[in-house]
Amino acid sequence: MTRRQISWLFFGFSGRVSRMAYFLAGLLLAIFQAFALYRFTLAPEESGASAVWATLFWAVFFLSVWSYVALGVKRLHDFGKPGIFAVTLFIPMVSILAFIILCLYPGDDGPNEYGEHTNAPPDG
Incomplete structure (x- = not known):
C-alpha cells in the first residue's frame, strides 16, 4: 500500500471503502488511541513524560475523529448513500449501532456514483 493510498484511506472523503477495510482501519485507530491513553496513565503525574503522552493522546484523538x-x-458511499449520514457516528448510543451497520451492510456490486471500485482512491 502506498503513502497516497494510506493518506486517502484515513483522511480522504471521496470514493468507497469495503466493510473489511472500514473495520480494520477503525480497529487500527482504536489501538493507537488506546496505546496513547495507556502510556499516559502509566506516566507519573507532574512528569515530563505525562505531558508528552497527554499531548500525543490528544493529537491521536483529533486525527482519529477526522479519520473516523x-x-x-x-463506507456510506460504498452502498450509494451520501456521506452526511456519517454524523450518526457522533450520536451517543446510535454511534454503536451505526458502526455495526457500516461493518455488516454489504456495498453495491460494481460501480456506483461514488466510484468504480472499493478500497482505492477514485482516480487511482
Missing part, C-alpha cells in the same frame, strides 16, 4: 468521519463517509 472520512472512513464513515467512504
Whole structure:
C-alpha cells in the first residue's frame, strides 16, 4: 500500500471503502488511541513524560475523529448513500449501532456514483 493510498484511506472523503477495510482501519485507530491513553496513565503525574503522552493522546484523538468521519463517509458511499449520514457516528448510543451497520451492510456490486471500485482512491 502506498503513502497516497494510506493518506486517502484515513483522511480522504471521496470514493468507497469495503466493510473489511472500514473495520480494520477503525480497529487500527482504536489501538493507537488506546496505546496513547495507556502510556499516559502509566506516566507519573507532574512528569515530563505525562505531558508528552497527554499531548500525543490528544493529537491521536483529533486525527482519529477526522479519520473516523472520512472512513464513515467512504463506507456510506460504498452502498450509494451520501456521506452526511456519517454524523450518526457522533450520536451517543446510535454511534454503536451505526458502526455495526457500516461493518455488516454489504456495498453495491460494481460501480456506483461514488466510484468504480472499493478500497482505492477514485482516480487511482
